[in-house]
Amino acid sequence: MLEVKNLSFDVASNGGTLEIIDDVSFTLDDGKFLVITGPNGGGKSTIARLIMGIEKPTAGQIIYNGKDITALSVTEHAKLGIGYAFQHPPRFKGMTVRSLLSLAYGSDLAEDKCCEYLTNVGLCSMEYLNREVDASLSGGELKRVEIATLMARKLGLAIFDEPEAGIDLWSFKMLVETFKQMSQDKHDSVILISHQERIMQLADEIIVIAQGKIRSSGSKEEILPQLLGEFDDVCGFKGKGAKEE
């Protein structure tokens, strides 16, 4: 179980401080699928990076399975079974997709397992195994390899930061299936940052973050209609998930 308690994160800005995250608290039970959504620049990725230990909060606590992990390093967070798929994954010159997946797994990963993970994210596995994770991969390909690295790990909590960004429509459909499978099969908890309604449909719970605060949170059934209603009001047409008349 993940407990985020009164989490705040400030940065120095123009001689003052800028609050990126302001007193955020929530709890995620084991096996639950949480989608964090909200406007760009609202602090979603920062929350993910705080939970992974990449950034250290200015105040508040992060408790994972009863243990206070607030001050622990990224490496220690990883060893406790927390994984994070970056919004903008780095590229590695000279490293093949297969070796990156093996590093994620922790030892040499069998070819059929590599292929399975790559297929799940919509990449033709044989074509990609020995490709390098460098500038020769497109943004969308890189994002999919990044998602595959999390699949290769044994995790208690998997965090995906806008996994759908840069991914074409066909692959997106496959990706949704993959996340759907993940939410059904595994007992891990998943936090997924997304703007996509079809991904929100998979959620058990949704949190809306804006200006560093939780604007609303609750079950998918409560939050999704509100969000789609907002969209309808602003744009003057119905989102697909809105109730049919």
Added chain:
Amino acid sequence: MNGKIDNDLLETIAGFHGVPAGAYNLRKNGEGAGRQSTENIEITTKTDNPGIDIHVAPFTKNESVHIPVIITETGINDMVYNDFYIGEGADVLIVAGCGIHNSGGSKTEHDGIHRFFLGKNSHVKYVEKHYGEGEGTGERVLNPTTVVEQEEGSFCEMEMVQIKGVDSTVRETTVNLAAGAKLAVTERLLTHGKQTARSNIDVYLNGEDSSAQIISRSVAQDESEQVFYPRAVGNNKCRAHVQCDSIIMDNSKIRSIPEISANNSEAQIIHEAAIGRINNEQLIKLQTFGMSEAEAEQVIIKGFLK
């Protein structure tokens, strides 16, 4: 050849223990220490200079030549001339390299001057590894000079690797390409401590439709210094690509000077050069797999120099 030091050096630079399969010439502490010619590959001692001539018969396929040099005594200054004559249509692997174990206080130096004459449509894969070790204070110096003359349609692949242990190195490489000849050079270098390394590569694309690719990747650590000066000169309709990529660490210094010049309007030559630290996001990404920062750094360097 015997003893653990000899075998370890041979394993590191040439990938075998004892005696390799096929043609070979072993040189230890400035003297010949074993040789074998084959039906198609003849190795003979030079009469004018120290060194050997290697003749590969035309259309020889899938054979290899190993010519490793090891130096285990301190204070040796070994200079050797090796000439390779590759017959038309032959396809061979040549593994060279030098390993120095200097446990004394004097400088040990090996300067290898290699000349390659590639016949029409021949293919050579040349692998050269340099390595130094030893607990002594004596310097370990390697200054290789390589000259390659490529006839029409020949293909030369060169892999030149120097990972740690060599205090000072100046590498000079010159290649001349005739029509349709192709060259692919990959250079990998890691320096540390107070080591210095310089690599000058001059490639002359003289024949129509000749092509060259030079890829240099290096890592400089501690106080070490590196200079790269690859130069591609297009004298005919040709294509060339020069890429220098370096990771700079600690207090090291790197100069990278890729030069391209064209003397023909149909020459297409590109260069890229980059020097930078290890990207912080790369380190964090690998830490999210459970590695420590130091382990992540090692993995990134190993991949980069692969």
